Amino acid sequence: VNPVEVIIRKRHGLELEANEIREFVHSYVNGKIPDYQMSSLLMAIYFMGLSDEEIHGFVNAYVESGEKVDLSFHPLSKIDKHSTGGVGDKTSIILAPLLASLDVVVPMISGRGLGHTGGTLDKLESIPGFRVDLSIDEFKSCLHKHNVCMIGQTSTLTPADKMIYALRDVTGTVENAGLITASILSKKIAEGAQGVVYDVKTGSGSTIKEIDEAGELAKKLLKVSAEFGHKSIAILTDMSSPLGYAIGNWLEIEECVRIMKDYPNYDHRSSDLVELTLVLGGAMLMLAGKCQSIDDGKLKCMENLANKKCYGKFVQLVEHQGGDKSFIENPDYYPKAKYVHRIKAMKDVYIKNLDAKNFGLAAVELGCGRMQVDDKIDNTAGIIIEKKDGEIIKSGETLCSLHANDETRIEKAAHLIRKAIEVSSEQPILKNKILEIID
């Protein structure tokens, strides 16, 4: 394989052979093809796209670059969930223990915050002691014992994807449905899942703004998953405004803990989050063959939230992965951010929308995310939404509060939040968060 010829063929829109893709990817991992040739190929792919066969080739090349977790020792179905990333999206924190409590194995490999979107690993690590860097053996042993384990991408799993993803991030080649599909699917195959529910988000807080593009990605994910013998369901969801009331690492864990403890009497501001969690959970149960419909699966999920089996499983998971469960049992003991700044209404109005992207950026500004790769995450920083979109707010009432340990960060965040609030004199009609279920 001559790398320049491969690049030029893709540039001309020709289809690459599986063995060309394999050799290009593996030579890149081995350092025989330099970054600049890979980035040039990736940009050509951005423009010319990848056929399903080519995506298939990338998935195989990624999986073959590392270890494949063998979960055949476990008799239960292995089902995972993947979200394309959003703001305040904390469904994984509830779904993983919930499904595990319903006799489904959830081998979940998650990511960190990226841009304005939060990351499950960062959230979990806000629980003191919680380890996400388990070895594959520790991962398997945790799954064996509790049906669930939540870790980060190890260096032995799909290292090619890890390297290429990092390169895409700095070369403007992230937004391509084919490359995204290959990246997601390879990790799911390597982690040992047999089926995956894809939460494909669209709207301002998503990395994919347009619903058509989200639909295209969802279809590609389903098609290529099926080719690998994976059962899957894709759910298109709206990410125009944040999910639930908390944005920020510990603040989001706390919101989840309160739902798991209080269900069905949880805070009404968590309603959209709970509804999405139940739909995703129902779909996961469908894939596991444990119910006849998503609605039927939702009922089973509601039951295990209400009987606290989900909460109990979460405490087990936290303990097994080294986390201090006392903060789960008593969230009030968790340290608080030093500064709280309240954004208040100037007159009586309806809240029409809270722009998710700006809320996400404001949270990063407050210290919840990284602006540079090696930035330290602030666990207690974040935003609490007091009034959700659709509600009425009276003059002088707090719309949301910004939590920070560095006072200088508040001003810029507050500016972003003020830009993010859309109001209306009439009661707005809210969009359903669940836009479409594709299977």
Add this chain to the structure above:
Amino acid sequence: VNPVEVIIRKRHGLELEANEIREFVHSYVNGKIPDYQMSSLLMAIYFMGLSDEEIHGFVNAYVESGEKVDLSFHPLSKIDKHSTGGVGDKTSIILAPLLASLDVVVPMISGRGLGHTGGTLDKLESIPGFRVDLSIDEFKSCLHKHNVCMIGQTSTLTPADKMIYALRDVTGTVENAGLITASILSKKIAEGAQGVVYDVKTGSGSTIKEIDEAGELAKKLLKVSAEFGHKSIAILTDMSSPLGYAIGNWLEIEECVRIMKDYPNYDHRSSDLVELTLVLGGAMLMLAGKCQSIDDGKLKCMENLANKKCYGKFVQLVEHQGGDKSFIENPDYYPKAKYVHRIKAMKDVYIKNLDAKNFGLAAVELGCGRMQVDDKIDNTAGIIIEKKDGEIIKSGETLCSLHANDETRIEKAAHLIRKAIEVSSEQPILKNKILEIID
């Protein structure tokens, strides 16, 4: 300037600002922007193109990255010629001394062979002792004394172009009219030329196969040159078959020397070469303000070929740049290749076309060019065409002879040549080499 944002804006087809281009290019030269971000930008440019303003920005960034030769000490007009590259294209070897003998300063910075096309520098270096790596001061002093100097791109002239050209070569991003224009024009501005005649080639032996693309490139070159106050003329020429009868470094010098010595009684197989040289020379004289029309200029060129002033100037140039003029005076003393293989006709036919690209590749195969960057060039290897396209050849007559010092190289070259010969039972109508003159 955030490099990823610049890449993404270009990817979306937005126009980059001059200062963004400058900073991106200069940060690349300084090592602050890595190869992989530059190659990703270049591929985005390949797909989205560059506006005239953006090309302008690249030219300025390239020129500013290095030294600009100041030729204001010289009272005469400074005119150069640039060819997009072909097979057997040796016009520069004659044009440079010819124009110098007509009181035009020719500050010529040439390139090396690339792919199947030959390079003026490689040809000049086949003259024992000839130095093309002169310093800028030596370059100026040679121009002062002889009106002409022929060198390679130094490290101080447009280093950004040199780095980016090398990167384009290995990342499949060469073929873009905007990038080609910026690369060519920046060198011409830096070398101190005031006007340039562009020989834009099309057809199999050219890097640009389609005449439409060649026309687009010619127009871009003229437009952006004019914006820099450069006078220019573009000549679209056909590169379907090799120019003249010799391909190979010394063999081409020898063909030129014989034309300069024998004019107007030169070998008839050099006719297409001589005609193109005269048109280009006429156009250069036009730009220098020394004639009223290209035809008028051609007459002056013919005169200085016939009176041997061109030849005399060439001998001066060779001597000044360290070359051994005895081989110019007596080309027969030059060493010969060890092996000569004759390709003969099997029956009486007309030669319809000799495919330039395959002749070029065959010459590289024989040792005239490089397959790897550090390959050594064989000065005496090459091809002598005995019968040109349009001529009749009788069974048993030699069509061309392959010259090599390594016998093992002949077979593959002969195979390429056989594929390159197109014959006809009727006398073919030949295309004119000069397709269009644009100014």
